Every structure is written in C-alpha cells, then in structure tokens.
Amino acid sequence: xxxxxxxxxxxxxxxxxxxxxxxxxxxxxxxxxxxxxxxxxxxxxxxxxxxxxxxxxxxxxxxxxxxxxxxxxxxxxxxxxxxxxxxxxxxxxxxxxxxxxxxxxxxxxxxxxxxxxxxxxxxxxxxxxxxxxxxxxxxxxx
Amino acid sequence: xxxxxxxxxxxxxxxxxxxxxxxxxxxxxxxxxxxxxxxxxxxxxxxxxxxxxxxxxxxxxxxxxxxxxxxxxxxxxxxxxxxxxxxxxxxxxxxxxxxxxxxxxxxxxxxxxxxxxxxxxxxxxxxxxxxxxxxxxxxxxx
DNA sequence: TATTGTTATACTCTATAACTATA
DNA sequence: TATAGTTATAGAGTATAACAATA
Numbered sequence: 001x002x003x004x005x006x007x008x009x010x011x012x013x014x015x016x017x018x019x020x021x022x023x024x025x026x027x028x029x030x031x032x033x034x035x036x037x038x039x040x041x042x043x044x045x046x047x048x049x050x051x052x053x054x055x056x057x058x059x060x061x062x063x064x065x066x067x068x069x070x071x072x073x074x075x076x077x078x079x080x081x082x083x084x085x086x087x088x089x090x091x092x093x094x095x096x097x098x099x100x101x102x103x104x105x106x107x108x109x110x111x112x113x114x115x116x117x118x119x120x121x122x123x124x125x126x127x128x129x130x131x132x133x134x135x136x137x138x139x140x141x142x
Numbered sequence: 143x144x145x146x147x148x149x150x151x152x153x154x155x156x157x158x159x160x161x162x163x164x165x166x167x168x169x170x171x172x173x174x175x176x177x178x179x180x181x182x183x184x185x186x187x188x189x190x191x192x193x194x195x196x197x198x199x200x201x202x203x204x205x206x207x208x209x210x211x212x213x214x215x216x217x218x219x220x221x222x223x224x225x226x227x228x229x230x231x232x233x234x235x236x237x238x239x240x241x242x243x244x245x246x247x248x249x250x251x252x253x254x255x256x257x258x259x260x261x262x263x264x265x266x267x268x269x270x271x272x273x274x275x276x277x278x279x280x281x282x283x284x
Numbered sequence: 285t286a287t288t289g290t291t292a293t294a295c296t297c298t299a300t301a302a303c304t305a306t307a
Numbered sequence: 308t309a310t311a312g313t314t315a316t317a318g319a320g321t322a323t324a325a326c327a328a329t330a
Binding site: 009010012013014016017018019020021023024025026065115121122124125127129130131132133134136137138139140141142 | 151152154155156158159160161162163165166167168207257263264266267269271272273274275276278279280281282283284
C-alpha cells in the first residue's frame, strides 16, 4: 500500500467528508440523546429494528466491528429499558438471539424520524443534485 | 422543527452518508491506532498541528464540542508521550496554551499520510467527478 | 476441542460538580 | 465576582483474557 501525497482536490474532498462526518456524528448523538440513548445503544437498536429476524449476539458484534463482550453490556442496558429482549436459539443452545420489543421498534422509528440530518443539509439541494450526489457516493463506496 | 418523512431519494442519500461516516470512522481509528493514538488523541493532535499558534485548552474543547475537563486528560496523555506541550500564556496567567512538539508535528504528518480514506475510495472517481462531489458537499455544508 | 456468550479487568472518553489560581 | 484549568467522580464504550455451557 503506497503512501503518497494526494492532490489538492482530493485533499479538499477528504476534508469536506471529514466535516460531513463530524456533523453527522453530532446530530446522531443528539438524536439518540433525545430518546435517552447513547450512540452505541442507538446503533444496536436501529440495526435490530431493521433485521427481519432476531440476531445472535456474535453477529451484532461483527456488524458493529467490535468485540462480542461489548455487546453484552449494550444489550443489557437496552434490555433493562425494555427496548430489546434476549431469546433462546432453538437450533443452538449456546446462542442468544437479540430482538427489539414492540416499544423498541417504536423508539427506533421515532429515532429515525428525528434524525434531522435526513432533511436539513440536503434541503438546499435540488432533486438533480441529490441524484448526482447519490451516484457519486455509490461509486465512492462501490 | 417539523418532523415529516423524507422522500426515498433523500433517504437513500442519508443512508449512503451513513455508510461513508461508518467507513471513515473505522479508517480513522485504524490510522490513529497505527500510531498508538486513540481517535480523540489523534483529533487533538491534528488540530494543534494545523494551528499557526498554541491554543488555549478551553478553545480546544470548544472546537471539539466537549467539556474542557476532558481536554485535560487527553493533553495529559499526549504530553506524557512527548507529542504536545503546555506553555504559559504571557497575557493571562490562568491560561495554558497547548502546542505540538517537533515529534508531535511529525506524528501528525504521518497520521495524515496514512489516512487511506484520502486515496482509496476516491481513487475510482475522475477529476470531474471529484470536482462535482466537492461542490455538492460544499453546498450541503452551507 | 471449538464456539457462544458472559464475566473480570483495565483504559479511555464523556459530562458534572467542586476546587485553585488567577483576572 | 467571573474565568481558565484542573481534579474528583460516575457512567459508558472498548479490548483482552478467562470462564461456563454447549457443540
């Protein structure tokens, strides 16, 4: 992996992405806080709310790219608040499946709606510009 | 602040931005880790390395949007490693100014160079596309 | 033996409140 | 009194290692 200097244009784009990241982060934490959730708790709850079926603890850790032992505590706190529950896996008694409760699903919905980042900064862009941005981001991540 | 559903295009852009944010974060932490720094330490060191003059502790906190008491510990750790030093402010004896050492500046430089996010994901984009992305991000950030 | 989830431990980050030394 | 930085404290996230139950 060669380490060379990027051109000024690339550097500026990287800096702008850094700004977007910083802003997104602040807004995400604020949105989570409005529901008495930390960022990590909001991430786990959101992920579980988008899954069609309950998810093993280990898989949550893989998706979040962290150690499985961390998920124990995060799910503990979500479970204490009645937003998530642990279910046994009939196929493997070692596994515990985490699933959002009805209240957890509602909280996840409200969380999504309160993410102002969805509207505010994109509000100034036309449909054509948003389409262009979408395509560029897709290619970037592709 | 009205809470309404965003259109599908906006939602997709927001999701893509979320992906970029997640990826940026992982890469930033990894780059920091390669230099035995945490993300917060890397942020402070980078900020100080870009400032023309030493910065009061309080101003660092404002820029990072956190409490001043946090900066004490972060600068403590950077200072222990010889990457940052605290200087007195001749104009106000209450103030302590933080400044990167020579080694701190070198570490900050290497950190920037090792931020793969600068090259890899943007490598697939042409100059015209990078320009378009820059303009869209600029408009997004207002 | 290997794997899943948990526990125990240690470190860092974070906010809050109280303290100190200046202003 | 007000402000800058620190300290003390508590909660949360993180990685590592060791453990019990199960495969």
